[in-house]
Amino acid sequence: MSTPNPAKSLLFAALGLAVVSAAVFGFLIWQDRATAPIGRPALSAPPYAPAAIADAVVKSAVWSPPAPLARGRDWLYDVFTPPEIFYNPRTRQFSVSAASVGGGDQPDEPFGLELISVRPEPFRLQLIGYVGGEGDARGIFENRVSGEIFLASAGHRVGDLGLSVRRFSVRSEEISIPESMGFKQRVGTAVVTDARAGRDVILTQRERRMTGNVFAFVAVEGESAPREVRPGDSFKVGAASYRIEQINAELATIDVVKTSPDLDEPWRRTLPVRFDSSDLTPSAP
Secondary structure (H helix, E strand, O other): OOOHHHHHHHHHHHHHHHHHHHHHHHHHHHHHHHHHOOOOOOOOOOOOOOOOOOOOOOOOOOOOOOOOOOOOOOOOOOOOOOOEHHHHHHHHOEOOOOOOOOOOOOOOOOOOEEEEEEEEEEEEEEEEEEEOOOOOOOEEEOOOOOOOOOEOOOOOOEHHHOEEEEEEEEEEEOOOOOOOOOOEEEEEEEEEEEEEOOEEEEEEEEOOOOEEEEEEEEEEEEOOOOOEOOOEEEEEOOOOEEEEEEEOOOOOEEEEHHHEOOOOOOOEEEEEEOHHHOOOOEOOO
16 A cells, blocks of 8 residues: 655645636636626717917017127127137237128228237337446437437437436446346436426336337238328228227227228228237137
8 A cells, every 4th residue: 555645745735726716716807897887988078179270470579789898899799690709829818800790781892901010109219228337427319200319418408309308327226036136237217308298207228118108000901011000090091091099909909990982881890910820829709
């Protein structure tokens, strides 16, 4: 007589339990479906009906024209036409070439004028050196108007400049150099009376005396030599006339107004210094 195997008994028992469970759950699902009523959902909205779409109302608006910045008339930024800005490493200054705003606002004819340089105006008499000792020294002066170089001491008059040398002396001065040792140097100094301005001007050989004003050199189309201009100067080139409105030493620019029979209205431009292409570094606006 054989002994029953426990593993087989457990297997048959599990199989029987699975069959009974499946039969019970199947009967419950069938009974639930048989008793549940089947109907259509209730719709609260009316049936779809196509409707015409009203035309959109289109409104047009005109933007105000862009205003120039305080740095000049050509520093003008429109939505799609910003100016071209350049940086000059020599002067460490930015210059701008104005963009054409509005399409037809820019005349077709060339402007005919370019800015070469902007410089501070030196005083009309300069002391560039001296000769002799401290007791009998005479100064070496430069007449900026005539280009003459001459020797002079106290009492000398420069009639064409309206100046007279009131006092001239040579003395030792302490010259200081940043981050280095100083030294003494003999320096000539002149006190000059300016009859036109009614005041005394001190000249020294160590540095050039400036007036505080500025001037510029411009290249005119058709002329081989540059012109020296100052604020307020006007000149004609053919049928066109130019007037120098302003010279900006800090930005190295000039404001010029051009009038011509071919122009409907005066053409105003802010001209930057003309550089070689190798000196220009474009900068994003």
